[in-house]
Amino acid sequence: MASGGAVVLVGPLGTGKTETMHRVAHALAERDVASDLIRGLARVPTALAGSGGLPVAGAALLVDDAHDLDPDSASMLIEAVCRQRVPVCFAVEAPTVARASSDPVTGALLGLASKGFARRIDLEPLGDAEARSFVVESGAGDLDDMTIETIVWLANGSRALLKELAEVAREASADGRDPLVAVRDVPVWARLADTVHSHLAGLDADHLRTLVTVHRFPGLASAHAVRIRPQHEIDALRRGGYLHREESHTGSLWANPLLAQGAARILGAAQVDALVGSAVSRLLEGGGRWWSPPIATGLADLLLRGGALPAPAPAHLCQRALRDAARRNNDDGRWAAAEAYAAMGIAGAADDAGLQLELAHARVSAGEPSAGLRLPEILSDEEDRARALLLSATWGVRGYTSRAQELRSALERGASGPEDPHVTFALIDALGLSLEWPEARDAAHDAARATTGQWRLWCWLMEAYARGELADAEGAKRLLTRVDEDVIDGGTPGLTTTDRLWILMVELATHLVLGEDAPPIHERIARERRRAAREGNDRVLGIAGLAVALSAAVRGESDAAVRSLDAARARFAPLRQDMAVAGVKLWIAQFLASNGRTGEARAIAERVETVWSEGPLSLRHACAATRSIIDALDQRNDEAARALRGALAATTSRQSPMRRARDLYRGVALDVLGEEALLEIRRLLHDGRSPLTHALSHPPHRSPREGTVRSAFLGTLIARTPSSSDASAAASPRPGSAESSSLTRRECEIATLIAAGMSNRQIADHLFISVRTVESHIYQARGKVGAGSRRGLGEYFAGHAIGA
Structure with a gap:
């Protein structure tokens, strides 16, 4: 422009065109080139004093929102550029989804570049990594990872949206409110709502309807989506970043909730209701030949509200829809809603086992285990059996043992034979909880050979973890590789984001049992974190936050770990009653303590012990071992010794070599055990190949620079090289090495x-x-x-x- 040329800046809304124009004006001023900045909404002849109907020669003209120019002004400026009368920089908005009708002004401005009269510069939306950096640099870096990831998804690459979202989230966090709730519930008068509305201007009515429909049925399978909305509209919204498609065999769709809510406000409640009714009608017209749980939940909503149905609904389809809605709400921790759906279904089908299970689970989870529950006498249906197995385990660990036993009895009465995978899986789990690792390993191995699909995948995973506890590093890693191949290559259908997150946490825990970190797993957790942000329900956000917290703690990012764990607990309350979650929290506490955060580590461990003081043996051992680590690293050696004796007692008569070897080594470091403990460690690990085997087989090194106890306890978490800071002063590398x-x-x-x-x-x-x-x-x-x-x-x- 300084040498008289013209430029056309092209990019979607929020990509920084206005900011770029201001920087261009500043750069021109530094070169002693005068410039005028006007908006496209202004009429050029009025905004500028011209001669002969053209802008004054010698001054550069910066036209922001040039697509909003009136035809006369656009013609004047195009003529000025073609006659090389004045250098002009046009900022033109390129909609992310094609406009329904042609725009002659935009077309003419873009034609300047295609015909060689101006240089075209395309500004792209921010990528995920750039957007995360933008949020951090805007002063919102102290938000938890799931909040930042969700903000990145909601902004869809727009700097303008990122700025507003970060501001709302930061203010909510400072006030002690969940920032994700704040950005979900945006008042219509808020500045963020105005920004959202402007970002929807490029969508026509049909695209708005498709966006709202997918948002109204989250997790809608792609095959079902095209039954209710045109394929080309879905594809256009996906390309524009408004929709996310899950990488699974169903290709489940998730809409950007912030933009979808803005679209719903534009359409109005009547049109939104009509869209829901149309989708439900398509489902009912199929007579159950195709079934979509998200749309079925929409049918259940209509039934619960007592409104007129858009099409005749057979009773069995109504019951099925109410059961699906109850299950989804139970899984998401919304027990009052789940009870309402299940109770309505029971009123019309008192013997429906699935509805009985969901009603019972809602009431038990709400703290009412005796509130007139009626459990099925026998469970033979495969789906009901899988659900009952999960519920019986959940109730048992929460202390509702009599109710859990009733479910197990119904399962036994409906068992189809000795090879029932539900019962087998429960047996493997029970063996692990009792620290019977050889039996758990063998049972999982046999079960994997007799099952397929997800059951086999989980059996491989449980066998790998058991082998890790038995110090069989090669066997564990061989199985984990097999699991990864099935998950990454898509060989196991039906895995959800929650499933994949749990797989990664178990894989990471297996590596930690062996005494090593696994960087590739951290990278995969980050990828799943992005998927979880796009799905956005409280359950997946809670599980993802837990996985992110574990990953951050292991990598030494203590602040991030604490933020993520606190946010996960607040977003999905059932995490507090989940036994597997308790084990993950104890790992987090151990690594927080290893990084000097003993106060926060102690608080986490105490919360776990409060809930699980009467839990299974494996969890009681983990609680005692974690307490001993925290006390030792907090220089409370007497308390550490008492906790350690409790941990050793738990493994006295159990075949759990990695746990016991760690405890014995810590006992030697605390001077409560002698040489005989080292001999026992060598016997336990004599044929093991875990990274910790060598380190645990030798006495703790007496370092003159660092306390022996601290050094020894840190060394039992992750195996380290001889150049570790806990090695001897002579062996430690020095600055300059x-x-x-x-x-x-x-x-x-x-x-x-x-x-x-x-x-x-x-x-x-x-x-x-x-x-x-x-x-x-x-x-x-x-x-x-x-x-x-x-x-x-x-x-x-x-x-x-x-x-x-």
């Missing part, structure tokens, strides 16, 4: 500030970077020098001047 020279300047700065006693927040403020960036640098630096913890990294650099 090959190990330390691999650190970046920023990593050295952060390490020295840790040694000076600064927290991550203080370091972030001192260096003018985000806490998340500090945590990332710490994780990278620890890996380079072999430090087992944040504190170990600081102690490694203590007293040394780090040169540039």
